[in-house]
Amino acid sequence: MxxxxxxxxxIEGVDRSGKSTQCRKLVESLGVKGLKAELLTFPDRKTPxxxxxxxxxxxxxxxxxxxxxxxxxxxxxxEKNERIKDLLNNGCSVIVDRYSYSGIAYxxxxxxxxxxxxxxxxxxxxxxDLVFLLTLTDEEMASRPGFGxxxxxxxxxxxxxxxxxxxxxxxxxxxxxxxxxDTIDKxxxxxxxxxxxxxxxxxxxxxxxxxx
Ligand code: NYM
Ligand code: MG
Numbered sequence: 001m002x003x004x005x006x007x008x009x010x011i012e013g014v015d016r017s018g019k020s021t022q023c024r025k026l027v028e029s030l031g032v033k034g035l036k037a038e039l040l041t042f043p044d045r046k047t048p049x050x051x052x053x054x055x056x057x058x059x060x061x062x063x064x065x066x067x068x069x070x071x072x073x074x075x076x077x078x079e080k081n082e083r084i085k086d087l088l089n090n091g092c093s094v095i096v097d098r099y100s101y102s103g104i105a106y107x108x109x110x111x112x113x114x115x116x117x118x119x120x121x122x123x124x125x126x127x128x129d130l131v132f133l134l135t136l137t138d139e140e141m142a143s144r145p146g147f148g149x150x151x152x153x154x155x156x157x158x159x160x161x162x163x164x165x166x167x168x169x170x171x172x173x174x175x176x177x178x179x180x181x182d183t184i185d186k187x188x189x190x191x192x193x194x195x196x197x198x199x200x201x202x203x204x205x206x207x208x209x210x211x212x
Pocket of ligand 2: 015
């Protein structure tokens with residue numbers, strides 16, 4: 001029997017679209033089915049680089065240069081590059097809460113931040129086999145329980161970020177748009193069905209690298 005790798009699955013979406021809940025439930029359900037799966041979250045605030053990012057997000061007086069913070073978010077993914085590949089190569093699926101697309105979306109909406117420049121530090125990272133985009137209408141976004149206190153957590157930024165995600169969903173292969181307005185369980189069943197298909201589909205294919 002030939003070796004089978006895991007699937008690399010990403011969930012993207014604006015803040016409060018339910019990504020973290022769905023990621024957790026996917027890992028749980030795959031486990032119940034006897035499939036190895038591990039959850040990763042970006043930013044990973046537990047590393048030294050993640051600590052700098054966390055400080056930038058929580059302390060709005062922090063005046064880090066826009067390109068510098070963009071590169072820190074990308075570096076935070078690069079420090080997980082080997083971990084992601086090792087897991088996949090050991091037959092463990094990797095479920096990721098936000099990835100390079102969040103990095104590009106949240107940075108490229110800033111003044112003088114060219115989207116092509118923003119993409120470059122992400123080139124060469126492992127490419128997801130499947131990206132789910134959890135979407136909310138502007139009305140649904142506005143009606144979700146109040147934003148927290150972090151940088152970017154306001155409706156205008158969320159609307160701009162949503163537009164960048166929408167473009168990705170139109171241009172990139174392997175993206176699937178899912179309404180985040182359904183019940184948690186209904187969304188989960190939808191995602192799980194697609195993930196199980198993807199796990200089978202990619203088990204003998206090589207891991208690809210991101211390019212834009
Ligand atoms: N964010 C997240 C970025 O600006 N760039 C990135 O590369 C990533 C992964 O961090 N508002 C932003 C989006 C979020 C914030 O993420 C914190 P979360 O998932 O809300 O903890
Ligand atoms: Mg958030």
